[in-house]
Amino acid sequence: MPKWFQPTTLLCGALFAISPFVIANAPYESTMGLVQKVFYYHMPSAWVFLTASVICGIASARFLATGNLRHDRTALAAAEMVVLFGLLTLVTGPLWARKAWGTWWVWDARITSSLVGWMIGWAYLILRQYGGPGSEKLSAGLALFGMANVPFIYVSVNYWRTIHPATTVVPKLPFSMGFPLLFCLASFFLLMFLLMSLRMRVAEQQARLDAIYLSLDERA
Amino acid sequence: MRILIRAIAVACVLMVQVAPSVAQTQPRQQEVFTPIDQLPPQEQLPAAPLLVGAYAFVLLMLFGYLVMVSRRLTAIRTEVDRLDADVKRSGKG
Numbered sequence: 605m606p607k608w609f610q611p612t613t614l615l616c617g618a619l620f621a622i623s624p625f626v627i628a629n630a631p632y633e634s635t636m637g638l639v640q641k642v643f644y645y646h647m648p649s650a651w652v653f654l655t656a657s658v659i660c661g662i663a664s665a666r667f668l669a670t671g672n673l674r675h676d677r678t679a680l681a682a683a684e685m686v687v688l689f690g691l692l693t694l695v696t697g698p699l700w701a702r703k704a705w706g707t708w709w710v711w712d713a714r715i716t717s718s719l720v721g722w723m724i725g726w727a728y729l730i731l732r733q734y735g736g737p738g739s740e741k742l743s744a745g746l747a748l749f750g751m752a753n754v755p756f757i758y759v760s761v762n763y764w765r766t767i768h769p770a771t772t773v774v775p776k777l778p779f780s781m782g783f784p785l786l787f788c789l790a791s792f793f794l795l796m797f798l799l800m801s802l803r804m805r806v807a808e809q810q811a812r813l814d815a816i817y818l819s820l821d822e823r824a
Numbered sequence: 825m826r827i828l829i830r831a832i833a834v835a836c837v838l839m840v841q842v843a844p845s846v847a848q849t850q851p852r853q854q855e856v857f858t859p860i861d862q863l864p865p866q867e868q869l870p871a872a873p874l875l876v877g878a879y880a881f882v883l884l885m886l887f888g889y890l891v892m893v894s895r896r897l898t899a900i901r902t903e904v905d906r907l908d909a910d911v912k913r914s915g916k917g
Contacts, residue, residue: 624879639871642878649882688889696878703871795886802893809900816907 605805609798616798619791623784630784642700644784647774648792649692650718654754656685656796657721660728661751664744673811676740679747680732681803685796686725686750694722705767713760714768721757724750 623644633640660682667675697715698708709715724746731743761768777785 620883637871639874641875645879645882684889688885692882692885695881699874699878699881703869703874799889799893802890802897806893806897806900809897809904813900813904813907816904820907820911 605802609801612794613798616791616794619787619794623788623791626784626787631780633781636704639700639703642696644788646693646696646700647785648788649689649696651789652792652796653686653689653693653718653721654757655793656682656689656800657725657750657754659800660686660725660747661754664747664751668741668744676744677804677807677811678800679744680807681800683725683728683732683743683747684803685800687722687729688799689792689796690718690722690725693718710767712766712768713764714757714766717753717757717760721750721753724753 627641627644630641630644632638660679663675663679663682666672667679694715701710702708728743728746728750731739731746735742758771760766761770774782774785
């Protein structure tokens, strides 16, 4: 692994270790109380989920345009981030909603479109795993739909009737709540960057191994 | 005087229009005290297990993914080393 990987991993670990203390110091929200603190892990997970969808879409578009396998490996790593952080978002959300809204799940536009985005991530990975030769181009096409879904997820709360908070909540947060959120956002984005680097390294090594097997077959 | 009467009349009409909305926005007067164990189950739900559950789930999933990727990387490296050794052995033979 590159030299920067280890210190960055240590920094990320430290940020995650400190984050519970930063969150504990944030004030309680007036109507939801303690359970609102799920927000500090739920929203960064959601933002990483959406960012990974965009990265996966852009890398797939570049792969389709240039045929460069490096972009394909980036898209594959990002798709795993979509599935991982999408799962975190879709599980922490209902745990918060159960207390705040009195229900685990609501089929509103944001939750439903997030579920669709997460399933597109799964579809991408399943297609890559079991689609056979040429599946990387098919899955790249699928990733474009995943990326197109992202703006819809973001603005859906402003256009459809929902009990989800509006997008104006975050810009209007007071510093005492905004700082823990920014702290957790930094931790989650750094973690996404590290996990993607690690996953891309695995894909590179796998490609190297495949090349070795191919050359051995040609020699035989 | 006429102007004053008109102004009072306009003010009264406006108050009649505004009064219902003001009345609706005021919180309802409490008529009884309800013990917490008599609340509906949804309102009795403690927040701490949900909060701890959410944080534990996030950390466990992240750790699990990290272990999974590390194991994949180790397996590939082991396979590359084995292939290297095989190639060297066949070269000597």
